[in-house]
Amino acid sequence: MKGKELVLHALRGGQCSTIPWVPFVGVHGGHLIGKNATDYLHSTELMVSGISKAIEVYEPDGIPVCFDLQIEAEALGCTLGWADENPPAVLSHPLSGNGNLEGLKPISPDQGRIPLVLDVTRKLRKQYPDIALYGLVTGPFTLGLHLLGTDIFMKMFEDPAWIQKLLKFTSEVTCAMSRYYIEAGCDIIAVVDPMTSQIGPDQFTEFIHQPVKAVFDDIRKQGKLSSFFVCGHAQQNIEVMCKTGPDNISIDENIPLDFVRNVCQNYQISFGGNLQLTLVMLMGTPEDCQKNAVDCIDIAGNTGFILAPGCDLPMKTPMANLQAVSKVVRDTYQQDVIRTLEHKPDKTKKLNLDEYGKRDRIIVDIITLDSESCAPCQDMVEAVKEVAPLFEGLVEWREHSIKNLEGVTFMSSLFVKNIPTICIDGKISFVSQIPPRSELIRAIQNRINEKLKIRLRVKQGEILLLGKSSEEIAPLREKTHQAIAELGVTIEIREETDPELIQSLGVTQTPAWVSVKYKIRSESGQPGNEVIKEWIKEII
C-alpha cells in the first residue's frame, strides 16, 4: 500500500507497514523551482510546477495543494503584506474598530486567489491520481483573528455573543472553502487553526468547539476525511480538539508526540507530526533529519500515524534534508541502522588508522548492523567469506557489528557512513551494495598488486653471515653472492664474528645465515597503539 491509499488508511486509524509521509510543502515549492513566495502564490503554473517538483524529489504519499492561511482573509477584504520567503501576512482587519459583521458577505469560488488554488488542485488531481491531496483551509478562530485583529481575545470576555456570531460566520467560510477544495479533487481537508493555541480549553469549548465541529461534520457528510492542524503550544487543547470530531490531529514539535498519541488514541482519532521545523529540518543535516524521523516513528508507532513536519516547511529547507526523511521512512532497515547508531562514540575516541593495512596480509573489514539479523549484512559477509580462501591465507576478514561499541568506533574511525560497507585495508570499497564475486576478487587482487609494487620500491633487508672468523664464513659468503647474482637483486651482506652478538640473535652454532627484513611501517606519522600492536604481532 502506498500513496493516497496509505494516507487514507492511516487517517482512518489503520495499521501501516510503511508510515505515510506527507511533507507540508508550501512556499518551499517556490524555492524548489527558484521562485519567490509572492510570485509562486500568484501563479497556477508555478504552484503546479513547484508541487510537481516536490512530488518528484520527496516521493510523498500525500501533499498539500497550497499552504497559505491568508487566502480566505484576502477574499474577505483583509490587505496582505507580501514577502519573498514567507506566505503573506494580514495587515488590515476589516472588523477592527467598529467594523460591521453583517456587512461581510460569504465567500464564493471566484474571489481573490480562490480560483487559482482550485485550478491548481484540479491540475494536480489529474496529474497525480494516486497521491493524497490535502486542501488546507483557515480555521474559524484564525480567520476570525484575521478579520478582527487581536481584539478578538478581549472581546471573547467583553462581548461573547458577538464573538460567537463572528465565529459562526467564519465557520461557514471554512465549510465553503472545504467544499470547493473537495469538488476540485482534494481527498483530505485540513482545518488549520493555529491561533487556538493561544486560548485555554474552557474558551475553546465555549467559542471554538461548535464552529469547528460544524466544519468536520460537513466534510464527513461529503464522504471525505479531515485533519485538524494546530501549531504552537496547544497541548492544553488536544483533548477538546478531539471532541470536535476530526479524523486526524496534526501538531508541531511544541507538543510531545506521545502525549498527542495517547489522547488521540482514547478518542480513536489518528494523528500526525512532528518533525522539528527549524533546528532540524531547516538547520540540521540529513542525518539529523533521519534521526528525528525515526524518533517520531518510534514514539508514534505504526497505527494511525502520518509522518509530517510540524507545520509549513520553511521556504529554504534544504532539499537533501527532506529527501533523507523520504528515504528513511520507507527503509525499515535504514531505520534500524539509525536506532543502533544513536550511541555514537565520542569523537575523541576515534582510532588512529592512518597506518592501517600495512601488514603483509590484506584485511577486509565488513561493517554491519549484525549479520545474523540483517539480510544485506549477512549477504555481504558471505560474499567476503566465500572469496577469502581463494587468496590462500593472504586475506584476513573481520566483521564489525555496530551493535557493539567496538564496531561503532571502528565505523567512525574509517569514516564509514552506510551499513553494510566493505573496507579493504581500511579503504571504503563497497557501500551498501553486495559486490558481485568477480568485482570483489578484483578489488582484493588490486590491493595485493598495489602492496607488491610498494614492496619492490624499498630496500627489503639484509643478510647476516655469522661465524667465529671470516674464514669460517667464507663458503657461505660465496654461495650467497652467487644466489644474489642469480636473482639479479641488490641486497646488503653483513658479517658478524662477535660471539655475544651472535648469541643475542639466538644462534647457538656457526656458521649461520640470518635474514633481516626491514619494513617501513610508518613515516612522518604517529601510528596508533592498535596499529603498532598489529605490527608487533608479526615479528613475535
Place this chain on the structure above:
Amino acid sequence: MNPEELLAKIAKCVERGKVNKTSPYPPDLKGEDGADELSAQALVEGIAADQVLGQGLVPGMQIVGVKFRENKVFVPEVLMAAKAMSAGMKHLKPYFQSGEVKRKGIFIIGTVMGDLHDIGKNLLGMIVEGAGWQVIDLGIDVPAAKFIAAIDENPGAYVGLSCLLTTTMLNMEKIVTEIKAIRPDTKVLIGGAPVTEDFRQKIGADWYSQDPQGAVDYLNKIA
C-alpha cells in the same frame, strides 16, 4: 477600606482583568469598581503613587505572568489583565513625568526585520510593563539600525527581540550580531515560537525564555 486592603483589591482587579465599573468581565465582579476607579481612589486617599504601582498594579500582573507560564491562564486573560493594568497606570502618568515614581529600567522591544507578527511581542511588552519597567515598543519589521538607535537614545536599556517565522530567525541572528558588535554591553533577550535555548546559544544572545514571565524574572534579577 484601609490602604492595604485597597492595594490588595487593585492587585486582584489586575489579576482578574477587571478594568472598570462598566466592564462586564469578569461576570462575578459585574458592577463593582475596577482597577481604574480603585487606583484613582488610592491616590485621592493619599497612598503614594509608587505604592499604587509597586503594591497594587505590579503584584496583580505578576500573578498573571506566573499563571500564564503555568498554563493556568491564556492570552485572553493576559490581555484583559493588561487592559486593567493600563487603566490603573493612566492615573500614575503625572507621577512618572515628575519623577516621583521611578521604573525599574527601560526595555526596548520589537519584532525583527521581515516579520510582521506582533501578538507575542505585545504580550511580552504588557507583562514586562506590568512588572514595573518602561517599555519602548519599536513595532514590527524592525531592522538592526532602529534597535541600535533606540539603545543610543536610552543608555542602559535592555533589548527584547521577537519573531514568529522560521525564516526571520536568521534576521534575529543578524540583529543580535550587529547589536553586539556596536554595543557589546547591551543585554539582548530573544523569544518567539520557533526560538529555542540552543538557538540563543548559537547566535550569542543573552537570554531566552519561552514565556514573558521568564523575561521578567531575568530582567528583575540583573537590573
